[in-house]
Amino acid sequence: MLFTIDTNCIIDLERDTAFAPPLRELIAAHRRGEAEVAVPAVAASEVQRDGQYLENFGQFEERLAQAGLDGLRLIHPIGGWGWAVFEYEAASRTFRPGTTADKPPQENNAKCGFACHTIVKARDYVFTDYGAR
Numbered sequence: 001m002l003f004t005i006d007t008n009c010i011i012d013l014e015r016d017t018a019f020a021p022p023l024r025e026l027i028a029a030h031r032r033g034e035a036e037v038a039v040p041a042v043a044a045s046e047v048q049r050d051g052q053y054l055e056n057f058g059q060f061e062e063r064l065a066q067a068g069l070d071g072l073r074l075i076h077p078i079g080g081w082g083w084a085v086f087e088y089e090a091a092s093r094t095f096r097p098g099t100t101a102d103k104p105p106q107e108n109n110a111k112c113g114f115a116c117h118t119i120v121k122a123r124d125y126v127f128t129d130y131g132a133r
Contacts, residue, residue, distance in 0.1 A: 003030075003037045005069060007046050010039075013067040027068060038073040039064060055100075 003026060012019040030037035044060035047053060054060050064070055086095035087102055 001036065003035060004075065005037060005039045005072065007043045010043070010063065010067050010069065011049060013069070014063075024068065027072075030072070036073075038075045039069060041074040041076050 005023070005027075009019070009023055011017075013023055026035060027037055029035040041057075041060075044054060044057050054063075061070075064072070087098050088095055
């Protein structure tokens with residue numbers, strides 16, 4: 001059986017909440033070969049406790065290591081979706097591609113996986129309607 005450690009579990013480990021001891025035991029069981037534990041890589045793209053986003057995946061890996069989760073398998077998104085983010089520039093009434101300088105930073109990846117796109121299949125897999133501004 002595969003157990004996954006989500007963002008809330010990471011927070012519990014970081015804050016040493018009442019949920020941290022059983023999580024640590026699960027991780028120890030994994031390291032002894034008695035359980036399989038993994039972390040969804042998409043957790044790297046979630047809003048952090050301070051309301052900000054991580055700047056890069058390396059920061060997520062550091063966070064995992066600090067929580068004692070280094071070495072766990074990362075579950076990568078499926079589907080291979082592409083996506084685009086555009087920033088509206090009101091002065092010119094135009095859009096430009098999002099960049100890593102934007103808040104939150106936008107890279108050229110799709111780490112959200114398969115499920116989030118299939119819910120908009122009837123809309124040709126497009127989430128957002130951009131109306132006239």
